[in-house]
Amino acid sequence: MDARYFIVFTDIHMTVEPRAGCPDPEARLRAGLDHAFSVKPDAELLLLCGDLTHHGDEASYRRLKSVLDDVPIPVVSMLGNHDDRAAFRRVFPDAPADEDGFVQNVTDFGDARLIALDTLIVRKPGDDFTHAGELCARRLDWLDRQLSAAGDVPCIIAMHHPPHDTGFQGMDIIKLRDGEVFHDLIARHGNVSHVIAGHIHRTISGTYRRTPFSIFKSPMVQMPLVFDGTDSSLECDEPPAFGLVFVKGDTVLVHTEDFAAP
Numbered sequence: 001m002d003a004r005y006f007i008v009f010t011d012i013h014m015t016v017e018p019r020a021g022c023p024d025p026e027a028r029l030r031a032g033l034d035h036a037f038s039v040k041p042d043a044e045l046l047l048l049c050g051d052l053t054h055h056g057d058e059a060s061y062r063r064l065k066s067v068l069d070d071v072p073i074p075v076v077s078m079l080g081n082h083d084d085r086a087a088f089r090r091v092f093p094d095a096p097a098d099e100d101g102f103v104q105n106v107t108d109f110g111d112a113r114l115i116a117l118d119t120l121i122v123r124k125p126g127d128d129f130t131h132a133g134e135l136c137a138r139r140l141d142w143l144d145r146q147l148s149a150a151g152d153v154p155c156i157i158a159m160h161h162p163p164h165d166t167g168f169q170g171m172d173i174i175k176l177r178d179g180e181v182f183h184d185l186i187a188r189h190g191n192v193s194h195v196i197a198g199h200i201h202r203t204i205s206g207t208y209r210r211t212p213f214s215i216f217k218s219p220m221v222q223m224p225l226v227f228d229g230t231d232s233s234l235e236c237d238e239p240p241a242f243g244l245v246f247v248k249g250d251t252v253l254v255h256t257e258d259f260a261a262p
């Protein structure tokens with residue numbers, strides 16, 4: 001099959017030292033990348049779907065950078081609720097961002113266009129902390145312009161927070177707040193072929209408002225199959241995984257692969 005493909009890792013949760021009861025994120029990421037490149041050595045792009053670090057600290061971003069410096073293909077990084085935009089941009093000053101400083105960008109990929117969004121909330125003074133995500137008016141306006149510019153080119157949109165419920169009550173309360181506005185916007189354009197997300201730490205796929213979506217597991221800990229309850233920090237020690245996405249024309253094929261934990 002002469003499709004082109006990219007690798008997806010989400011929810012790396014890099015730390016300087018392993019968190020209590022958790023595996024070492026660098027060892028997990030390196031093992032996953034080794035596995036991915038052994039399966040598909042000619043993958044053309046690595047997409048990182050946010051929660052790059054656990055604490056959003058510069059030292060963790062530097063540890064992540066030491067791994068990514070060994071990756072021989074372009075890397076598109078996105079931010080999640082555990083990230084810090086300023087710290088990320090200090091360690092990755094060359095990472096593309098929009099005119100407002102949001103870490104979102106467009107990459108032509110074969111017959112398609114990959115649009116990476118920044119769903120990390122901007123907290124205003126007095127706001128309570130939340131792990132939910134947002135697409136503010138400025139970011140939605142940027143997306144509107146990118147989808148207009150894409151015309152008939154099929155667009156794959158990636159973001160950390162799923163823009164709809166996933167059935168996990170504890171995670172649905174920290175989903176993307178602006179999901180319906182986002183779906184109104186992409187419905188007006190009609191050129192989005194797939195939505196990719198992370199955040200849940202579990203493999204989930206389906207359609208929402210007729211748009212196909214794929215959510216990937218983490219190379220670290222996973223979400224147990226516990227649908228009820230409001231706890232958004234449930235974790236279980238299931239095998240780590242990454243995604244492989246094949247793109248040809250307006251076809252998008254999504255694979256997931258578990259890999260051996262070091």
Ligand SMILES: [Fe+2]
Pocket residue numbers: 011013051080199200201
């Ligand atoms: Fe996460």
Ligand SMILES: [Fe+2]
Pocket residue numbers: 051080081082160198199200
């Ligand atoms: Fe997250």
